[in-house]
Amino acid sequence: MIGERSLLEDDETAYLEATKRVLREEVFTGQLDRDHIESLDRNEETEDDWATYAERMGEHDLLGVSIPTEHNGGGEGIIETVLAEQAIGYEGSIVHACQTSLTQHIGRTMYEHGSDYIVENYLEPMLAGEFVVAQAFTEPGSGTDIANLETSAERDGADYVVNGEKRFIDFAPYADVLFVPxxxxxxxGDRDGLSILVVDGDTDGLDVLEPHTDWHGFRGTGASWIEFDDARVPAENVVGEPGEAWTYITNELNLEHLTISRYCLGASERALEIAIDYTAEREVNDQSLSRYQGVNHKIADLSTRLDAAYALNTRAARILDDRGMDAGRMEGAMAKQFGNELAHEIADTAMQVMGGISTTTKYPVERIQRDVRAGRYMGGATEVMQSIVQHDVYASVRDETFDGDLVGNELEGKPWRT
Ligand SMILES: Cc1cc2nc3c(=O)[nH]c(=O)nc-3n(C[C@H](O)[C@H](O)[C@H](O)COP(=O)(O)OP(=O)(O)OC[C@H]3O[C@@H](n4cnc5c(N)ncnc54)[C@H](O)[C@@H]3O)c2cc1C
Structure with missing residues (x-):
């Protein structure tokens, strides 16, 4: 946030600052230093890098921030969850924030709906930093339309036998555990009949078909197209009630909308700050670029809208804290569509005002611009967020006393009486 953090309580501001400091001094150092962050963009990550990252984040209570400490979570709330994600996007990268974000929303689903077996064997080790995790929703034939997913799990004795393909799955080759609808x-197309399985990464019949190393940004996660070919998963690995996962998924997405937009905003805030520093120093026609209105008004506009995006996101996080994971769908969709569109615009404009040097890797701005691009469709495309907002706006705002019969016939009276 550029201006005063008046929307945050003092202890929340302190949490954000302390988290940034821990990330700088304890997490993104040594093996995970700036060179490592740059190497991810060249797809030079190792399995050990991600295991070390999970371990360090677990040590500092940054996994499952909103889960009680007795389950190895952070013992904080949703507001601290989004602040942590913002800090990771800012200090590290959004792919680091993505790995952590998985523990935030998968963690809540396991915590709220998982059996004791799931909690002891998967949630608690995951939040202790013992697992790298992946979430495998998207399929070749179903992305935004999750209810159309076709990966099947048929009960056979004590197991489910899983068949199907998933694609764009971050961390798939490194994951100790995959969360699989x-x-x-x-x-x-049916919303009934979906279940969530927790699948061990070394399960026979689970294979990588093709890595997506060539994609636009968001690199270094080993994102892959994967296949389940008669993979046997114990029935006790179902989270909650079989067939009832639609509600778990939509509740989880309410949180994921906030974490994705918040970490993209954190990364873009970094790009904006670099653009501010650069344009203040760079001289064109013997005057600082920051003196040109065409530049400084862009900075003013983006700073204003960045704070507005944080405010929307903070409001939605508070709703989840106050009323639970099934609340605040519209406010979360507002925060995601506004936040993710803006994050991309900020990074892109930062490049514009910096000129040609921004296209090189001397500054991280071009990587951030490519990384945050994916946020506009990941975890729910902007257009889907707009559909949610329009639906909920029409449902909640319409005035039943408005007399539709008079529309077009206003000579006969006033439709709007109040
Ligand atoms: C970098 C990256 C990382 C990812 N990581 C993961 C991961 O770890 N796990 C995982 O499961 N998935 C992951 N995904 C997949 C991601 O969640 C999907 O790309 C996303 O859900 C969109 O699905 P799709 O690509 O199939 O697009 P489609 O569903 O085919 O939609 C394409 C476009 O159509 C438009 N559209 C779709 N629906 C509507 C609608 N209802 N109204 C109006 N317009 C609409 C939107 O513009 C949308 O972008 C990742 C994707 C990327 C790019």
Whole structure:
């Protein structure tokens, strides 16, 4: 946030600052230093890098920030969760923030719906930093339309036998555990019949078909197209009730909308700060670029809208804290669409005002610009967020006393009486 953090309580501001300091001094050092962050963009990550990252984040209570400490979580709230994600996007990269974010929303689903077995064997070790995790929603034939997923899980004795393909799955080759929505009954398009399986990464029949190393940004996660070919998963690895996962998924997405937009904003704030420093120093026609209105008004506009985006995100996080994971769908969708569109615009404009040097790797701005691009469709495309907002706006704002019969016939009276 550029201006005063008046929307945050003092202890929340202190949490943000302390988290940034821990990330700088304890996490993104040594093996995970700035060179490592740059190497991710060249797809030069190692399995050990991600295991070390999970371990360090677990040590500092940054995994499952909103889960009680007795389950190895951070013992904080949703507001601290989004602040942590903002800090990781700012101090590290959004792919680091993504790995952590998985523990935030998957963690809540396991905590709220998982059996004792799931909590002891998966949630608690995950939050202690013992697991690298992946979430495998997207399929070749279903992305934004999750209910159309076709990966099937058929009960056979004590196991489910899983068949199907998932793509764009970050961390798939490194994951100790994958969180996988599957269809256990019904057919494509049904919201009933979906279940969530927790799948061990070394399960026989789970294979990488193709890594997505060539993609636009967001590199270094080993994102892959994967296949389940008669993979056997114990029935006790179902989270919650079989067939009831639609609600778990939509509740989880309410939080994921906030974490994704917040960490993209954190990364873009970094790009904006670099652009401010650069344009203050760079002289064109013997005057600082920051003296040109065409430059400084862009900085003013983006700073203003960045604070507005944080405010929207903070409001939505407070709703989840106050009323639970199934609340604040519209406010979360507002925060995601506004935040993710803006994050990309900030990084892109930072490049514009810096000129050609921004296209090189001398500054991280071009990487941030490519990284945050994905936020506009990841975890729910902007257009889907707009659909949610329009639906909930029409449902909540319409005035039943408005007399539709008079529309077009206003000579006969006033439709709007109040
Ligand atoms: C960098 C990156 C990382 C990712 N990581 C993961 C991961 O770890 N796990 C995982 O499961 N998935 C992951 N994904 C997948 C991501 O969540 C999907 O790309 C996203 O859900 C969109 O699905 P799709 O690509 O199939 O697009 P589609 O569903 O085919 O949609 C394409 C476009 O159509 C438009 N559209 C879609 N629906 C609507 C609608 N209802 N109204 C109006 N317009 C609409 C939007 O513009 C959308 O971008 C990742 C993707 C990227 C790029």
């Amino acid at each position: 599957v269809r256990t009954s019904g057919s494509a």
